Amino acid sequence: MPLVTSRQILQPARKHGYAVGAFNTSNLETTKAILAAAVAQRAPVIIQTTESAISYAGMDVLLAMITTMAKQARVPVAVHLDHGKHPTVVREGIQKGYTSVMIDASHLPLQQNITVVRGIVRSAHQKGISVEAELGRIMGTEDIITSREQLFTDPKEAKQFVRETRCDALAVAVGTAHGLIKSRGEPRLDFARLREIAAAVPVPLVLHGASHVDPQIIALANRYGAKLRHTQGIPDSQIRKAVKLGVAKVNIDSDLRIVFDAAVRKFLKTHPRAYDPRDILGAATRAMQHAVERKIRLLGSAGKA
Numbered sequence: 001m002p003l004v005t006s007r008q009i010l011q012p013a014r015k016h017g018y019a020v021g022a023f024n025t026s027n028l029e030t031t032k033a034i035l036a037a038a039v040a041q042r043a044p045v046i047i048q049t050t051e052s053a054i055s056y057a058g059m060d061v062l063l064a065m066i067t068t069m070a071k072q073a074r075v076p077v078a079v080h081l082d083h084g085k086h087p088t089v090v091r092e093g094i095q096k097g098y099t100s101v102m103i104d105a106s107h108l109p110l111q112q113n114i115t116v117v118r119g120i121v122r123s124a125h126q127k128g129i130s131v132e133a134e135l136g137r138i139m140g141t142e143d144i145i146t147s148r149e150q151l152f153t154d155p156k157e158a159k160q161f162v163r164e165t166r167c168d169a170l171a172v173a174v175g176t177a178h179g180l181i182k183s184r185g186e187p188r189l190d191f192a193r194l195r196e197i198a199a200a201v202p203v204p205l206v207l208h209g210a211s212h213v214d215p216q217i218i219a220l221a222n223r224y225g226a227k228l229r230h231t232q233g234i235p236d237s238q239i240r241k242a243v244k245l246g247v248a249k250v251n252i253d254s255d256l257r258i259v260f261d262a263a264v265r266k267f268l269k270t271h272p273r274a275y276d277p278r279d280i281l282g283a284a285t286r287a288m289q290h291a292v293e294r295k296i297r298l299l300g301s302a303g304k305a
């Protein structure tokens with residue numbers, strides 16, 4: 001099936017109250033797992049790469065691999081550049097075959113963010129490619145939290161931002177954080193804010209940093225030698241609620257890394273004579289497929305392809 005843009009799969013998702021999973025990849029096995037899961041669940045899916053995945057594998061190699069595999073799948077797939085921080089990389093991505101890009105200028109003041117995003121939107125839309133932008137700061141492991149209020153997306157600003165940039169999807173900061181975060185107690189999304197943002201902007205909303213690694217998977221990794229700390233993450237019930245309120249794209253990255261790690265550790269311990277990468281990574285691929293299918297069902301996109 002030919003590739004689609006994010007806009008083509010996210011607009012129906014927002015309209016009908018489900019979300020599409022956007023899964024990060026940097027290798028063959030993860031890509032295989034995502035696509036196999038999407039096909040098994042008959043779900044539209046977004047496969048995305050960060051700039052660091054591009055540094056790891058090279059944009060040409062990644063794109064050739066993902067687009068070749070995606071076109072063979074019988075479900076709609078968008079190939080998305082996640083967190084493009086450098087306009088040069090984003091423009092290269094637009095030229096080379098991504099069907100969707102994110103320009104993340106959220107570290108800049110509002111007006112500058114608008115200017116940068118508007119420039120990218122113009123180039124992308126000329127080629128029929130959709131654009132995600134971010135307003136507010138979604139925290140990462142390396143960030144130092146100062147004031148939550150200053151970081152969260154302001155609904156009024158969101159309205160102005162979407163109107164002036166004409167972006168196709170908006171990543172919002174409502175209480176999630178990137179990576180595996182140590183947190184005291186269960187994180188709580190700011191649903192009142194999310195509701196206001198959804199009422200103010202018509203475009204699909206995007207949730208980053210919504211990882212919730214199954215504690216059993218962390219326990220499994222640790223049983224086979226990992227030293228991962230248990231993390232809280234955003235519980236499934238809160239994800240479901242956010243999707244009902246207008247979140248149409250949910251980014252998933254850390255979850256799959258942990259599943260991969262746990263599966264490889266377990267396989268090597270239980271198969272001490274294994275040496276074929278296809279066997280070792282095959283076990284990881286099956287585990288990741290299972291995890292992706294679970295997320296697809298959680299987000300409500302199963303059967304929507």
Ligand SMILES: [Zn+2]
Binds near residue numbers: 208
């Ligand atoms: Zn993100």
